[in-house]
Structures are given as structure tokens and as C-alpha cells.
Amino acid sequence: MKLFVALLVCALAISSSFAFDPKLPSFYTVFINGKLCKNPNLTVADDFLFREINIPLDTNNNAGSIVTMVAIDQLPGLNTLGISLARIDYAPYGLNPRATEVIMCVQGELQVGFVLSNQLGNRLVTQILKSEDVFVFPFAMIHFQLNIGKTAAVAISSLSSQNPGVITIANAEFESKPPINSKVLTKAFQVDKKIIDYLQSQFWYNNHS
Incomplete structure (x- = not known):
């Protein structure tokens, strides 16, 4: 029993x-992520819809590229889902040093790559993407996408965050507010102070819409 x-x-x-x-x-x-969800009684269908991913934006800027984000600010229904999307337009030879998880080349030809950590010898992993090719960037790796063709290129990226942050290396290092002490940067980059002064005096374009 x-x-x-x-x-x-x-x-x-x-x-x-x-x-x-x-x-x-x-x-x-x-x-x-700093976003308060709406009262369910106040939600509307548009909270779950974004219609502008098909619209190319002007790439006439210093980077030669522009990013259309579809994150929680543009699509409130993404809140707590842990995903977002972006469209990237590239002028010929345009560069996009962006934080991405998975990218698909939709049009044109892109060189993409990322750099492994110091412990792994700072090895560059790079590939050429053509239309419908997909490439994965591991988390937290410095990476880039460059349009190597003579015509415009387009890519769609999928990110594992509803509100992905973006750190562009040049902007962060040379356009911080207030500026990083030039002694720190000369030691870090092992170059003359004149080079650091020049880089800090440049305008570093933010290519994210």
C-alpha cells in the first residue's frame, strides 16, 4: 500500500x-530594453506591421551605405520577441561595418567578413556573397560588408535582439563625447598624435536611418 x-x-x-x-x-x-508594452486593449494591427522595407534609401554619404532598421521602435509588436530585421542599401564600393547576426545578399555582390579574437590569432574570415547567398557573423566579432560591384547592392539582415545596439568602431573611437584622451588612442593604435588629432577632427557618418 x-x-x-x-x-x-x-x-x-x-x-x-x-x-x-x-x-x-x-x-x-x-x-x-527600455520599452513598455502597450495595454492589450489599445493595440492595433499596425503595431505588428512594417511596410517600408522595400524602399531603397539614398546611399550618397561618406559610408556609401544606409540601413533601414525594423526594430522595436519601428515595429512595436517585436517587443520581448528577441528578433529584428534590417535592410542595407550599398552604393558601389559602399561599406557597412554593422552589428549583424545573419545576412542575405538580395542584389549585387558583397564582400563580407569578420575577425576572430586575439586568442585565435585575429584571423580574418571572409567570403564573396552573390544574390541569395547567406552568411553568419558570430556574436561580438568585428565585421564588415563591402559592395565590390559596379552597381547598387541590397542585403537583408536578421538580428537576435528586438532592439539591437550598433557600435561603429570609427565613430566610437574618434567621435566620442567627450573625446577620448589622445594619449590613450596613440598608445592603443601605436601611431603619432598628429594622426589621432586628424582622425578625431573628421566627420564620421552614421548610416543608420
Whole structure:
């Protein structure tokens, strides 16, 4: 009898563990990444729709590229889902040093690559992408995309965050506010102070819409 009771208790415990439905973050309930979800009674269909991904933007800038983000600011329904999307337009020989997870070349020809860590010898991993090719950038690796063709190129990137941050190396190093002490940068880059002064005096374009 004791054995039967013990087995019954175990069975009930197992049943309970399988039947339990944990409350996961939802679009309606969570304040995350600085974004407060809307009251479910106030949501509308447009909260879950973005229509402008097909519109190319002007690439006439210093980077020769422009990014159309589809993150939580543009698509509130992404809140707590941990995903976002971006379209990148490239002028011929345009460069986009952007934080990306997965990228698909839609039009044109791109050289893409990332640099492995110091421990792995700072090895460059690079490929040429043509239309419909897909490339993955591992998390936190310095990486780039360059249009190597003579015509415009387009790519779509998928990111593993609803509100992905972007750090462009040149902007961060040479256009910080207030500026990084030039002694720090001359030591870090092992160059003369005149070079650092010149780089800090440049305008570093932000190519994100």
C-alpha cells in the first residue's frame, strides 16, 4: 500500500510538471530594453506591421551605405520577441561595418567578413556573397560588408535582439563625447598624435536611418 501511495504521488508530481505552462514574456506585459508594452486593449494591427522595407534609401554619404532598421521602435509588436530585421542599401564600393547576426545578399555582390579574437590569432574570415547567398557573423566579432560591384547592392539582415545596439568602431573611437584622451588612442593604435588629432577632427557618418 505504501508503495502504491508513493508511486501515485510521483505520478501526480510528474503530471503536474508536464501540465505546468510557465508564463513567458509577452508583447503585452513586460517592460524590457527600455520599452513598455502597450495595454492589450489599445493595440492595433499596425503595431505588428512594417511596410517600408522595400524602399531603397539614398546611399550618397561618406559610408556609401544606409540601413533601414525594423526594430522595436519601428515595429512595436517585436517587443520581448528577441528578433529584428534590417535592410542595407550599398552604393558601389559602399561599406557597412554593422552589428549583424545573419545576412542575405538580395542584389549585387558583397564582400563580407569578420575577425576572430586575439586568442585565435585575429584571423580574418571572409567570403564573396552573390544574390541569395547567406552568411553568419558570430556574436561580438568585428565585421564588415563591402559592395565590390559596379552597381547598387541590397542585403537583408536578421538580428537576435528586438532592439539591437550598433557600435561603429570609427565613430566610437574618434567621435566620442567627450573625446577620448589622445594619449590613450596613440598608445592603443601605436601611431603619432598628429594622426589621432586628424582622425578625431573628421566627420564620421552614421548610416543608420
